[in-house]
Amino acid sequence: xxxxIATFFCLFLFFLPFTQALxxxxxxxxxxxxxxxxxxxxxxxxxxxVPKEYLHFIINNKAIFLFLLWALLSFMINSFWQYDYPLKQxxxxxxxxxxxxxxFCYIILNITAFFISIYFISRNKRIxxxxxxxxxxxxxxxxxxxxxxxxxxxxxxxxGMESNPQNLFGIIRCGTFKEGNFFGLFLILSSLIAFFRGxxxxxxxxxxxxxxxxxxxxxxSGCLTLVYIYRKKMFTGKILxxxxxxxxxxxxxxxxxxxxRYVKGKIFQPVSHLTNDNFSKVDRYxxxxxxxxxxxxxxxxxxxxxxYALHYDYYNDYETVVKNPSKWFDNYIARTNKRAxxxxxxxxxxxxxxxxxxxxxxxxxxxxLFVAIKNKNDFITGGVIAILISFNAFPSFIMLFIWxxxxxxxxxxxxxxxxxxx
Numbered sequence: 266x267x268x269x270i271a272t273f274f275c276l277f278l279f280f281l282p283f284t285q286a287l288x289x290x291x292x293x294x295x296x297x298x299x300x301x302x303x304x305x306x307x308x309x310x311x312x313x314x315v316p317k318e319y320l321h322f323i324i325n326n327k328a329i330f331l332f333l334l335w336a337l338l339s340f341m342i343n344s345f346w347q348y349d350y351p352l353k354q355x356x357x358x359x360x361x362x363x364x365x366x367x368x369f370c371y372i373i374l375n376i377t378a379f380f381i382s383i384y385f386i387s388r389n390k391r392i393x394x395x396x397x398x399x400x401x402x403x404x405x406x407x408x409x410x411x412x413x414x415x416x417x418x419x420x421x422x423x424x425g426m427e428s429n430p431q432n433l434f435g436i437i438r439c440g441t442f443k444e445g446n447f448f449g450l451f452l453i454l455s456s457l458i459a460f461f462r463g464x465x466x467x468x469x470x471x472x473x474x475x476x477x478x479x480x481x482x483x484x485x486s487g488c489l490t491l492v493y494i495y496r497k498k499m500f501t502g503k504i505l506x507x508x509x510x511x512x513x514x515x516x517x518x519x520x521x522x523x524x525x526r527y528v529k530g531k532i533f534q535p536v537s538h539l540t541n542d543n544f545s546k547v548d549r550y551x552x553x554x555x556x557x558x559x560x561x562x563x564x565x566x567x568x569x570x571x572x573y574a575l576h577y578d579y580y581n582d583y584e585t586v587v588k589n590p591s592k593w594f595d596n597y598i599a600r601t602n603k604r605a606x607x608x609x610x611x612x613x614x615x616x617x618x619x620x621x622x623x624x625x626x627x628x629x630x631x632x633x634l635f636v637a638i639k640n641k642n643d644f645i646t647g648g649v650i651a652i653l654i655s656f657n658a659f660p661s662f663i664m665l666f667i668w669x670x671x672x673x674x675x676x677x678x679x680x681x682x683x684x685x686x687x
Contacts, residue, residue: 282403288425299683332425343569368571382672407440449483565620
């Protein structure tokens with residue numbers, strides 16, 4: 266039976282990148298990885314055997330249990346709390362309470378995946394090859410979609426994908442995921458696992474595949490992660506020759522129209538003055554501002570899981586920020602009949618689970634980083650850093666591949682403890 270469970274976990278790792286492709290629409294995209302995870306949970310439930318030393322290890326991770334408990338408290342109170350202002354009317358899968366409960370259930374599912382991953386990866390690090398194998402297949406398909414859509418050629422979509430996958434200028438940028446940002450972070454983590462396993466060529470292939478996502482945060486995160494990994498070699502040997510070339514390239518690029526409009530204009534133009542160049546910056550600032558105010562005025566338990574959009578209208582005071590809004594922008598920022606998101610994990614947690622939930626969540630992330638550093642493996646630590654950076658412009662922290670990766674430092678740490686105390 267143990268072999269069969271391990272087989273399920275191998276398949277689970279393989280199917281992690283298929284979050285939109287190869288899914289079944291049952292009101293939401295049901296993923297193969299989710300089905301396999303539920304099967305593993307069911308098997309463990311009926312077997313009822315977990316090593317005592319492993320139970321002791323996971324129980325010591327108090328921050329994640331406290332966050333889960335706080336998420337439950339936030340859900341229960343907000344489900345029946347009567348606010349003194351009307352909530353935003355948006356489409357639901359079930360209902361306001363039903364959708365919030367589904368989000369809480371998915372938090373449980375992700376945390377369960379975290380603990381299961383610690384157990385299996387600690388027993389055999391080589392099992393991570395199935396993650397890399399799935400990533401290579403998903404990346405190859407991503408290049409196919411990217412190139413064919415860029416050339417205007419017909420392409421074949423895998424079942425489960427949206428009729429119009431996320432694209433930029435008609436070029437598909439999401440691969441097997443719903444969004445390019447999701448795929449970009451997955452590629453960074455996959456490349457680092459490949460590097461860790463000694464598969465250098467595969468690692469660089471996965472890292473360069475980030476190009477197909479056209480995700481700014483993924484490119485920045487990937488570059489900063491590489492700087493961290495190769496920091497000891499950056500100022501030695503022949504690599505010093507590269508820096509003058511990079512400097513000249515930056516100076517030349519800074520004079521181009523593209524840089525002036527999409528980089529300088531986006532970064533340095535104030536949010537109070539709306540232009541075509543800084544539109545996305547203004548939009549992100551406003552959604553973040555709304556999230557911050559939700560958490561600030563609901564500091565104890567927040568507004569509840571998946572409830573940011575319900576309180577969006579009440580805290581949306583964009584008129585006090587943007588001095589020259591157009592009629593089109595007025596309609597856009599209202600997001601009528603649409604579920605708004607913060608697109609920032611830290612602000613999402615702040616708004617939906619309050620200050621206390623935010624502290625628990627951050628404590629868990631910081632502890633994970635320290636555990637990774639303690640393991641003294643720059644590749645795995647670099648992945649944790651990439652997650653922390655990407656969360657600044659990321660749709661949600663509820664993605665299975667994120668929690669499986671966060672389990673890796675703990676798995677290595679647990680393996681070390683078991684070997685030291687057989």
